Amino acid sequence: MPQSLPPELAHRIELLERQGAAQDFGRSDWLWLALLGAVLPIVLLILGWLL
């Protein structure tokens, strides 16, 4: 690498690279995100418009 990292930071990154990054979202997480971030707003907007 062209620019050396501080030793503590380099050590941290090495540890994390060795372990592998954690997963982001699983199937159930996507389901919650879709329900709360898309389905719920759409339902609310339809209901609100009809009121």
Added chain:
Amino acid sequence: MQPDADKSAWPLLPAERTWGPWRLAIALATAAAATWVYLIGEYVGYYLNFSQGAATLTAGCMIGMLLVFLAAGPVCGRYGIDSIASTKPQFGASGWVIPALMQLISIIGWNSLLLIFFAKSATQLLAVLGLLSPALTARQIVPGATLLACTFIYLALLWGASGVSTISKILVAHVLIGLWMLYLLISHRWPELTAARPALARPDRLWNYTTGIELGITATLSWWPYLGAMIRMAPDARTAVLPVMLGMGAPVPLLSLIGLAGVLVLKSSDPAEWLRTVGGTTYAIVALTFVGTANFGTAITGIYSSAIGLRNFAALERTPWALLLLATIAPVAIIGVVVPELFFAKFGTFLAFLGVGFAPLCGIQIADYFVLRRRSVSLRGIYVHGPAGPYAYWRGFNPAAIAALALGCAVYIALLDPLTFASSAPYRFVTASLPAASGAAIAYLLLSRLRQRRRESA
């Protein structure tokens, strides 16, 4: 855990990421549930009645929260980094200063608002307790209250993330107090509330409705700067899903209903002004105490996130935490003392400007992580600043991200002028934030592909 890990912008190790879902949800709910929610409700109440305002605000806030979480959440959650560090793959090893500047302006603006609210609540509380000279007004108390608040925030944050968590556990009670205030208003004034008509509603029903959604989206888009510094304390992105969506996304619209109901029925969104009328002196004292102190929770999270963001500057990497905190809190203190009404008087414009900047930023991050990089980011590359690093681009700046951000801002302004709220025809069908985010995302992808092809052919 290394003693200062949570006071740096370096990636946290799994052993240092100790916040479970409840702890994270409490910290996020406390950050979200400050008195700014009354202003958000007030602005929606100018255009919509109570039921439509409630529907659009909730929908808008949940959409905005989803955008923010999909933008910063995966990278911050996976690698234990803050929101600013998560922009380096898109904006470049030097270009991240653009989002950092946006973060700083947003947090200074919000915290100036909170401190004014705090001063107003303090004034009301002193008046209720009979401790205020009739000659004194909130305006005169603001400078002193601001300095007092900044000192308290500074002292709490000397403990880093644990200071945020400890204060949150106490101040989360504000959410319950807020719900109680909402119950009071609804139970005492329901007939008036259902009959109330918004003061500034336009003849175009769809425009009013879309503006309610837009205000909800932009309100939660401004959580982008706060999110990374909080969710990196949780073990992974999965742990953060429900705390973010329910702990941070839901309290904003719920408590905004207080401001919405207040402005519709009592012509004032600030419960500090009407609680004595509705609930009597005792209620007023209890509520005002919590309303005032609740702002600390958000201000503490904001200052902490901003300080962590500043740590990304190489020059500030080794600065003592106490000094860095001082540098972060100083602009808020100066604005609170010198020009306290700056952000307060133009709240709607400030909110719209947040949408102008953060909507395209979210679009770019989502497109980059899920489409362009297919969920793979180089952690080492985020911290390497040399010309051969993976995010070096052009002198550390990625022209594709900067151009896409500019285009997204232009799309927003073309649809909704944040200064005058004048809008063009498509706005009423599509809002301004969503096209700005998707426009920036598409532009970023196209420009990045173009750059890739050029490099391949060269």
